[in-house]
Amino acid sequence: METGQLQELLRxxxxxxxxxxxxxxxxxLKNMREAAFxxxxxxxxxxxxxxxxxxxxxxxxxxxxxxxxxxxxQSAMLGQVNPAAMLARVMDNRQDLxxxxxxxxxxxxxxxxxxxxxENVSSFCSILQEAESTYCIGWGISSMVAESLFIRxxxxxxRAILMTRSAMTLQEQARSIGExxxxxxxxxxxxxxxxxxxxxxxxxxxxxxxxxxxxxAAPICRHSDLPFFxxxxxxxxxSSIIGPMFLIHILTSVLAVNMGEATRTAMExxxxxxxxxxxxxxxxxxxxx
Numbered sequence: 001m002e003t004g005q006l007q008e009l010l011r012x013x014x015x016x017x018x019x020x021x022x023x024x025x026x027x028x029l030k031n032m033r034e035a036a037f038x039x040x041x042x043x044x045x046x047x048x049x050x051x052x053x054x055x056x057x058x059x060x061x062x063x064x065x066x067x068x069x070x071x072x073x074q075s076a077m078l079g080q081v082n083p084a085a086m087l088a089r090v091m092d093n094r095q096d097l098x099x100x101x102x103x104x105x106x107x108x109x110x111x112x113x114x115x116x117x118x119e120n121v122s123s124f125c126s127i128l129q130e131a132e133s134t135y136c137i138g139w140g141i142s143s144m145v146a147e148s149l150f151i152r153x154x155x156x157x158x159r160a161i162l163m164t165r166s167a168m169t170l171q172e173q174a175r176s177i178g179e180x181x182x183x184x185x186x187x188x189x190x191x192x193x194x195x196x197x198x199x200x201x202x203x204x205x206x207x208x209x210x211x212x213x214x215x216x217a218a219p220i221c222r223h224s225d226l227p228f229f230x231x232x233x234x235x236x237x238x239s240s241i242i243g244p245m246f247l248i249h250i251l252t253s254v255l256a257v258n259m260g261e262a263t264r265t266a267m268e269x270x271x272x273x274x275x276x277x278x279x280x281x282x283x284x285x286x287x288x289x
Contacts, residue, residue: 006032006076013061020049024057028073036073037191037217040066100235105242111231112243116250123226125255127208128158132180135202137163137170138187139195141237145186145212145244152252156259157266163198170198179206186212187220188232188239199223212244 007029014025027047028035035043044051051066058069128134134153138146143164153160163173171194177183183202187195196219203209203223211224214232221227230247234240256263274280 006072010061017057017060020053021057021060023047024049024054025061032073032076033215034217036070036076037215037219040070097235104233104235105240108231108233108240108243109246112246115229115231116247120226120228121251121254124210124228124251125258127182127210127226128153128255129259131159131182131208132178133159133161133182135161135163135174135177135181135183135207137183137185137195137198139165139170139192141239141241142186142188142244145241145248146184148245149184149186149248149252152248152256155266155270156252156256156263157269165194170194171201174198174201175205177202177205177207181207182210183207184210184212185220186244187218188214188241188244189218190238191219196220212247214239214243 010025010029014022014029017025024047027043038046040051040054044054054066058064058066061069063069063072136146136150136153138144147162150160150162163170174183174197181202183199185195185199199209199211199220200223208225209220209223210226210228211218211220212228212230213220214230215221216227216229228247228251230243232239232241232243256267275282
C-alpha cells in the first residue's frame, strides 16, 4: 500500500472513533515514519496508552493486529525511497519534474533550516574541538555527506577519518575508535545494519556520537549524543542530500570561525597547495594560455 492510500484509509477510518482511538490514528498520520520503525511499546509510551489499545485500534482500521499495521506503515515508508516506485509515480502523474524538484528542494532547505538550533551548532563545535579524532561515516548516498564533512575538517587541519566499506567492514574499523574520539554519522533511508552496528561499537568504546538523519526513528538515533534532523524528500532517486549538505555547510563554517587562527593557518597552507602547478593548472593566478 502506498503512502497516500494508507493516509486516506487512516483518515477515513478515524471518523467517528472514540477520542482515545482517534488520538492514536492522528499520531500515526503525523508520525508515520517514527511509528513504522519504533516498537509497539515505544509508541504506547509516547501516547500514554496500553499496547492492547494499539492492537484494538489496528483492528478498527481493518488490520489483523498491530504487527500487520506496522508492516503496512513500513511498506509505505520504504516505497517513498524506492527508486523504481518513485519513477513509476512520476511517470503516472506526468509531473513537470524540474518544477517539482525545485519546489521540493526549496522546502528541504527551509525545513532543515527550521530544525537547526543555535545551541546544537554550538555543542557541535565544542565537541569537535575537544576530540582527538573525528570519524565520518555514511553509506550509499549518505556517504557523500560524510565525505563532504571529512574534506572540510581536513581542510581546517583537523584530524578526520573517513570510514567507508572496503577491505574491512565498518564494524571492524569501529573497534579502533576510542573514548576521546567523535563519530559523526549521516544516515538517510534506507537504514543499514552495518552502520548501526559500527556506531554501537563506537558508543560502547566510549566515543561520542553525532547523528544526521531525517527522522528520530532512524536506528542510529538510539546511540546519539547530539542529533541533527534534516529534510530529504525527493521525487526521484531516493533521498535528497541538499538538506544534509546545507547542514554540513553551516556546521563547518561556524566551526571554522570558532577555531580562529588555527583555521587561518590551515587555510593558508591549503591556498599554497592550490597554487602548486605540478598538480593544478594555473587558474588561481589568472594566467590563461
